[in-house]
Amino acid sequence: MKRLLILVSICLVAPVAAQTSLPPAPYADRQLDDPQQEAAARDLMEELRCLKCQSQSIADSNAPMAGDMRSQVREKIAAGESPEAVRSWLVERYGNWVSYDPPIASVVTWPLWIAPIVLLLAALWLARGRFRKPKDGE
Amino acid sequence: MIAETGLIALWLAGALTLLQFILGAVGLRTDREAYFAAIRPVAIAQGLFVALSFLLLIWLFLRSDMSVKLVAMNSASVKPLLYKFAGTWGNHEGSMLLWVTVMGLAGAFIALFERSLKTRTLVATLAAQAFISLGFYAFLLISSNPFERMFPVPADGQGLNPLLQDPGLAFHPPTLYFGYVGLSVAFSFAVGAMITRDVGAAFAKAMRPWVLGAWIFLTLGITAGSYWAYYELGWGGWWFWDPVENASLMPWLAATALLHSVTVLATRDGLRAWTLMLAVVAFSMSMIGTFLVRSGILTSVHAFAVDPERGSFILALLALYIGGAMALFALRVGTVKEGSRFELVSREGALVANNLLLSVILALVFIGTLYPLFVEAITGDKLSVGPPYFNLATGPLALMLVAVMAAGPLLRWRRDNPRTLLNRISIPILITAASLFALALFTTGMSILSLLGMGLAAGVAIASFAPLWKRNLRRTPMHTYGMVIAHFGIAVALVGMASEASFTEEKLVAATPGDEIVVNNWKLKFEAIEPVAGPNWTALESRITAQYGDGALHPINPQNRMFAAAQTQTSEAALLTRWNGQLYVVLGDGDSEGRWQIRVWWKPFVTLIWYGGILVALGGLLAMVGRLRRGYKQRKQREFAEAML
Amino acid sequence: MNRWLLWLPLALFGLFFAAFATGLIMPKDNIIESKMVGKPMPAFSLPGAVEQRPALSSADLAEGKPTLLNIFASWCVPCIAEAPHLLALQQAGAEINAIASRDTPQDIANFLNRWGNPYSRIGTDTTSKVQLELGSSGVPETFVIDGNGIIVHQHIGDIREEDVPKILKLLEDAK
Numbered sequence: 032m033k034r035l036l037i038l039v040s041i042c043l044v045a046p047v048a049a050q051t052s053l054p055p056a057p058y059a060d061r062q063l064d065d066p067q068q069e070a071a072a073r074d075l076m077e078e079l080r081c082l083k084c085q086s087q088s089i090a091d092s093n094a095p096m097a098g099d100m101r102s103q104v105r106e107k108i109a110a111g112e113s114p115e116a117v118r119s120w121l122v123e124r125y126g127n128w129v130s131y132d133p134p135i136a137s138v139v140t141w142p143l144w145i146a147p148i149v150l151l152l153a154a155l156w157l158a159r160g161r162f163r164k165p166k167d168g169e
Numbered sequence: 170m171i172a173e174t175g176l177i178a179l180w181l182a183g184a185l186t187l188l189q190f191i192l193g194a195v196g197l198r199t200d201r202e203a204y205f206a207a208i209r210p211v212a213i214a215q216g217l218f219v220a221l222s223f224l225l226l227i228w229l230f231l232r233s234d235m236s237v238k239l240v241a242m243n244s245a246s247v248k249p250l251l252y253k254f255a256g257t258w259g260n261h262e263g264s265m266l267l268w269v270t271v272m273g274l275a276g277a278f279i280a281l282f283e284r285s286l287k288t289r290t291l292v293a294t295l296a297a298q299a300f301i302s303l304g305f306y307a308f309l310l311i312s313s314n315p316f317e318r319m320f321p322v323p324a325d326g327q328g329l330n331p332l333l334q335d336p337g338l339a340f341h342p343p344t345l346y347f348g349y350v351g352l353s354v355a356f357s358f359a360v361g362a363m364i365t366r367d368v369g370a371a372f373a374k375a376m377r378p379w380v381l382g383a384w385i386f387l388t389l390g391i392t393a394g395s396y397w398a399y400y401e402l403g404w405g406g407w408w409f410w411d412p413v414e415n416a417s418l419m420p421w422l423a424a425t426a427l428l429h430s431v432t433v434l435a436t437r438d439g440l441r442a443w444t445l446m447l448a449v450v451a452f453s454m455s456m457i458g459t460f461l462v463r464s465g466i467l468t469s470v471h472a473f474a475v476d477p478e479r480g481s482f483i484l485a486l487l488a489l490y491i492g493g494a495m496a497l498f499a500l501r502v503g504t505v506k507e508g509s510r511f512e513l514v515s516r517e518g519a520l521v522a523n524n525l526l527l528s529v530i531l532a533l534v535f536i537g538t539l540y541p542l543f544v545e546a547i548t549g550d551k552l553s554v555g556p557p558y559f560n561l562a563t564g565p566l567a568l569m570l571v572a573v574m575a576a577g578p579l580l581r582w583r584r585d586n587p588r589t590l591l592n593r594i595s596i597p598i599l600i601t602a603a604s605l606f607a608l609a610l611f612t613t614g615m616s617i618l619s620l621l622g623m624g625l626a627a628g629v630a631i632a633s634f635a636p637l638w639k640r641n642l643r644r645t646p647m648h649t650y651g652m653v654i655a656h657f658g659i660a661v662a663l664v665g666m667a668s669e670a671s672f673t674e675e676k677l678v679a680a681t682p683g684d685e686i687v688v689n690n691w692k693l694k695f696e697a698i699e700p701v702a703g704p705n706w707t708a709l710e711s712r713i714t715a716q717y718g719d720g721a722l723h724p725i726n727p728q729n730r731m732f733a734a735a736q737t738q739t740s741e742a743a744l745l746t747r748w749n750g751q752l753y754v755v756l757g758d759g760d761s762e763g764r765w766q767i768r769v770w771w772k773p774f775v776t777l778i779w780y781g782g783i784l785v786a787l788g789g790l791l792a793m794v795g796r797l798r799r800g801y802k803q804r805k806q807r808e809f810a811e812a813m814l
Numbered sequence: 815m816n817r818w819l820l821w822l823p824l825a826l827f828g829l830f831f832a833a834f835a836t837g838l839i840m841p842k843d844n845i846i847e848s849k850m851v852g853k854p855m856p857a858f859s860l861p862g863a864v865e866q867r868p869a870l871s872s873a874d875l876a877e878g879k880p881t882l883l884n885i886f887a888s889w890c891v892p893c894i895a896e897a898p899h900l901l902a903l904q905q906a907g908a909e910i911n912a913i914a915s916r917d918t919p920q921d922i923a924n925f926l927n928r929w930g931n932p933y934s935r936i937g938t939d940t941t942s943k944v945q946l947e948l949g950s951s952g953v954p955e956t957f958v959i960d961g962n963g964i965i966v967h968q969h970i971g972d973i974r975e976e977d978v979p980k981i982l983k984l985l986e987d988a989k
């Protein structure tokens with residue numbers, strides 16, 4: 032139990048013992064000059080999951096690995112790649128786990144995306160008997 | 170001796186709870202008045218003993234009695250007094266004791282003050298309440314005794330998780346617990362009503378204050394929790410759709426639906442079965458929430474008290490209570506009549522729409538949260554469901570809900586004319602259209618969801634006051650004011666959310682002292698880095714002054730804190746609140762060349778999110794006070810009339 | 815209302831209960847496996863980490879003979895624990911190449927002097943670039959690569975004594 036607790040809290044409260052003495056990758060904490068590209072990178076980074084601190088996006092995580100991922104994302108966006116291309120580059124390597132946005136066209140995750148419609152229809156069906164027709168009189 | 174007294178009080182309270190359950194169960198079966206009469210004092214005594222036990226635990230924490238294992242593990246003698254106090258429930262055992270204490274006190278309260286319910290239903294309710302408490306007593310007394318002693322006595326305690334040392338967090342968990350317990354009372358009422366098949370307006374009126382109370386606490390708890398996450402975690406976000414956050418949102422969604430359906434039941438005697446089901450679901454969600462947080466089966470940033478063993482205990486209780494209640498529902502509700510019907514365009518119609526939308530949102534949050542667990546169990550695939558899914562799946566439904574919220578209070582009960590409704594909401598519709606047009610014209614970079622949200626919020630803010638239109642304001646009942654303020658609060662929060670999502674500006678810089686950082690109209694001057702010391706930590710603090718335009722200079726000093734006891738480091742963000750937004754600064758690590766990583770956000774109108782939340786809770790409070798006062802007056806009048814006869 | 819509909823909540827609850835119970839019984843691992851297993855090694859070229867060993871590029875990993883690619887760091891404690899087992903693998907005839915993750919030449923040299931050097935080539939990956947290419951999520955990790963440069967296996971975490979024969983077998987099978 033103790034171990035689990037430590038594992039989780041390590042991401043928020045950094046242990047004093049250092050992980051790596053090396054400075055972060057160039058674009059880990061440096062914004063791109065083009066505000067539009069930076070915004071695109073930013074939006075993408077918020078949807079990518081950190082491998083070390085697994086309940087944070089790489090945008091939020093202080094883990095060195097997350098910094099390296101941020102740098103890669105920014106560099107690729109700066110090189111003109113589309114955010115979706117960068118996302119699928121990572122998904123190819125780490126699986127769907129790495130993206131907070133489950134794909135629609137996947138055998139495993141399409142039920143998630145039709146759930147809102149199915150549930151809404153079910154709700155309407157459930158409510159159908161509840162109403163009286165307007166002209167029923169009192 | 171304090172610890173032993175506390176334990177004895179806890180055992181006594183547990184025994185009284187057992188007695189309360191037996192009296193209720195046997196009494197209902199044999200229909201004996203004597204049993205019915207005895208259950209009230211037993212419930213009151215139970216509440217008193219468990220409260221005594223909890224007070225003694227608080228005392229142990231305040232005295233820093235390290236011979237008690239729980240204190241030694243979760244407190245330290247140098248800790249500020251507030252955190253010694255809050256440390257009582259900042260751990261598993263203490264929080265469970267707090268839970269049964271609030272439940273016990275709630276039972277005592279019902280026994281003392283509930284007069285309008287039929288005796289049999291009241292007895293069944295108290296028995297159900299005792300049955301739920303019993304599980305928690307068993308949990309505490311068998312596997313998590315908070316008063317356990319420790320030998321040898323350690324010189325000092327291990328301290329609290331530094332992240333939890335924060336005034337917001339000291340009161341966040343108890344607030345949620347009050348909410349959960351309030352829902353447990355609503356659940357007990359529902360079970361009691363299902364047992365005696367007595368579902369009607371009186372039952373709804375007896376249950377309503379508890380639902381309202383629970384809902385107020387849940388609203389406050391979520392608002393405070395969101396603000397805590399916002400400034401303590403230092404990422405500038407206020408909602409992450411993290412499993413633990415979802416676990417706190419789900420009971421709130423269910424309670425909100427229940428609050429509205431119970432009104433239909435109390436006023437129009439409709440939606441009987443649905444209200445019962447919602448009461449069961451609302452409590453299920455708070456139990457499931459507790460389970461998800463404690464069991465650690467989902468990865469979360471907020472998981473502080475993870476323990477699979479305790480998780481299985483909670484799961485067993487969950488199966489017993491919720492499974493039992495749902496079986497009871499299936500067996501009994503067939504004989505409960507659905508109650509009076511109504512037309513589609515009517516107040517009830519709007520409330521049904523509210524309930525269905527809330528239920529669908531609840532289901533989506535639930536499915537989204539647990540989906541990765543399901544998939545991994547079945548196919549072994551790992552996947553993540555996060556903000557992109559939740560925002561897209563629930564956002565449009567939430568906007569529909571807000572639109573219904575604007576129109577609902579303007580409708581008449583039972584039946585209304587669609588055309589006159591359109592007349593009544595023409596002004597809000599015009600305002601929504603105008604603001605949508607203005608936003609689309611004058612702003613850039615707003616997502617469709619934010620744009621619609623902001624436009625809708627403008628109309629809803631006006632519409633929420635419409636129920637007061639052309640009314641004698643002094644004779645308007647207090648609960649109507651409550652509703653108006655709560656609905657207005659939703660609009661306020663919505664503006665904050667949309668603004669934060671659309672207009673936040675961020676700057677990341679590696680700065681040396683003397684550097685200037687510009688964000689929006691703000692100029693920040695990084696003056697120096699200095700060490701500072703607190704009661705149980707030391708920190709590096711960056712001295713920064715911020716200036717808006719040519720305005721005054723404001724200090725804003727984020728820190729990197731080192732906690733001596735736990736050998737850990739946390740980042741303390743610094744916030745500067747202005748009427749039109751918040752400046753948010755985080756100090757990162759320094760590099761070998763003397764540069765410091767500084768992260769700055771300007772978040773226009775972000776505070777409206779939490780002000781909105783507070784308004785919603787305030788509206789709830791007004792409604793509750795108004796309802797209770799009215800109920801009291803009506804009872805007095807009835808008693809007077811009876812006395813006259 | 816249909817009678818069966820009334821039982822639906824209980825049925826749904828049963829379903830979720832089962833999910834919760836399995837979630838509790840099956841302890842969760844937080845390991846994210848690389849999806850690159852079964853695929854060719856992505857192209858990369860890393861500078862040498864220390865003077866005694868040559869640099870490493872993806873071409874070195876497709877020279878006809880199955881190889882091991884170990885990712886390690888001097889700041890990583892489990893890497894110390896697996897060092898003797900890597901030496902054992904090398905003595906059993908395995909060719910081991912390495913990527914040093916987020917490390918300095920001096921620290922790497924000290925680490926190798928102290929805990930042994932089983933590596934043929936060592937590339938230094940200061941910004942985790944190649945690690946990300948490989949779908950690796952931490953240190954230490956060891957990839958088994960066949961003679962054509964196809965990744966056939968990923969071992970996550972330190973190599974224990976009991977893993978040594980397994981890895982030798984994998985190398986044998988990859989021939």
